[in-house]
Amino acid sequence: MTGRSIETDVAIIGAGPSGLLLSQLLHLEGISSVIVERTTRERVLGRIRAGVLERGTVEAMEEAGVDARMNEERIDHDGLIIGFDSDSYEIPVLDITGHYVTVYGQTEITLDLVEAAEARGQEIFWNCPDSALAGLTSDAPSVQFKTREGDTITIEAKFVAGCDGFHGICRKHIPADKLREFERTYPFGWLGVLVDEPPISHNVIYKSHPDGFSLASMRSTTRSRYYVQTTPGETVDDWPIERFWEAFRKRMGPLAANLTTGDPIEMSVAPLRSFVAEPMVHGRMFLAGDAAHIVPPTGAKGLNLAFADVRRLTRAFIAWKKGDESRLQAYSGEALDRIWKAERFSWYLTTLLHQFPEHSGFEKRMQRADFDYIVSSEAAQKTIAENYVGLDF
Ligand code: FAS
Ligand code: PHB
Secondary structure, three states: OOEEEEEEEEEEEOOOHHHHHHHHHHHHOOOOEEEEOOOOHHHHHHOOOOOEEOHHHHHHHHHOOOOHHHHHHOEEEOOEEEEEOOEEEEEOHHHHHOOOEEEOOHHHHHHHHHHHHHHOOOOEEOOOOOOEEEOOOOOOOEEEEEOOOOOEEEEEEEEEEEOOOOOOOOHHHOOOOOOEEEEEEEEEEEEEEEEOOOOOOOOEEEEEOOOOOEEEEEOOOOOEEEEEEEOOOOOHHHOOHHHHHHHHHHHHHHHHOOOOOOOOOEEEEEEEEEEEEEOOEEOOEEEOHHHOEEOOHHHOOHHHHHHHHHHHHHHHHHHHHOOOOHHHHHHHHHHHHHHHHHHHHHHHHHHHHOOOOOOOHHHHHHHHHHHHHHHHOHHHHHHHHHHHHOOOO
16 A cells, blocks of 8 residues: 655545536636545446536536537527416526526536546546545645555645535535534425437426426437426335326326337436535635535526536636635635525425425415416516526626
8 A cells, every 4th residue: 555645726525517617627727626536437427417507507618618519419498388287388588588598418517527637637536435634724734535546645735625515525524613504305306217209398397286296308309308206205116117107297288298208218316405504615625516505406506506606616716826815705605695596496496386295275376376477477487587597697
């Protein structure tokens, strides 16, 4: 067994979209970084998650110089469809805001960023689950871990970026007397199916039904991504694909008239929660992405929030390199201001469209009245549209 030290500007914990984008943007500014990832390259690249990108996320990919494939394969959406029982309405997002939302899977984004990292010779330590952070409130924070070969690596950094997701270690290094956590766990999950069949709609459909919520999205013109609301504790094993198609078809109603079913490429259940940790900084450690916040995927905000954090943190590091630490000091407060607004939007759409076991007839009427108000009000549609394309960065 041997040991060695590596000096770098930023030690990045996590090679998900946040860590990979941060490393790429810093590299373009001459700021060095080293990435430590708990799991394998294959597992990171095999994850199937988000699909809808805000304009800011598209800009981030362009800033990072990794937008070539995205611009070949992207699908731009000019609206979103909200449905209730047998009614539906298409909110003309492009007409209202002047912006599209873009469909390009997170799986592809992660691959684009990993390939860019490897092309530039970026140091990524894969399969290193036991990082130890030290000196976070000093001028010389460090990260120590063992490689899969058993070598001990110590990263001597100027900063640590906690990009290690909801289940990571970085947030847990914020002292309990300084950390404030806010959480809402929803009484349902989402079962997602990826299938190589043409999507039923040109725009994303968000559909409420007495049996439960369902969503129709896509990854391309030949690959669809569908979801149904599930009850707590249900797993993929409770949902043979025939049960999924029956529920999806019933909940979508006439909107699924042109549905073609098939065997899934992937099926997975995700719990739904809203979560925010404050502050997103401790000494010289900064949190970005799911390490600091989680949204229910109803608003398609998770990945987009992560990229907004990373863009903001990058600009703060660029200022630091020029001798100005004020942006780093402002990072947490400014990021949280936008995060809470996205939490609100995601919570609002989730509450509007899902079946809650505790809801009485009154709450169900409130949901329907909210839908009817949206259909009848340009102001209500503008509110949804401007949040869906992404609030100003
Ligand atoms: P990630 O969780 O993606 O990445 C964190 C990385 O850190 C992981 O690779 C992890 O292995 C690593 N890590 C953890 N602990 C570590 C340690 N101790 N040391 C080193 N590395 C460590 N968002 C949407 O907008 N729409 C969706 O439909 C959607 N669906 C989702 C479904 C699921 C099941 C999940 C979990 C999330 C979903 N999201 C969705 C949100 C998701 O896209 C996140 O917002 C996005 O992955 C955030 O990226 P990161 O912040 O990089 O976190
Ligand atoms: C997806 O395409 O996976 C998707 C789209 C919209 C959402 C959530 C997920 O709100």
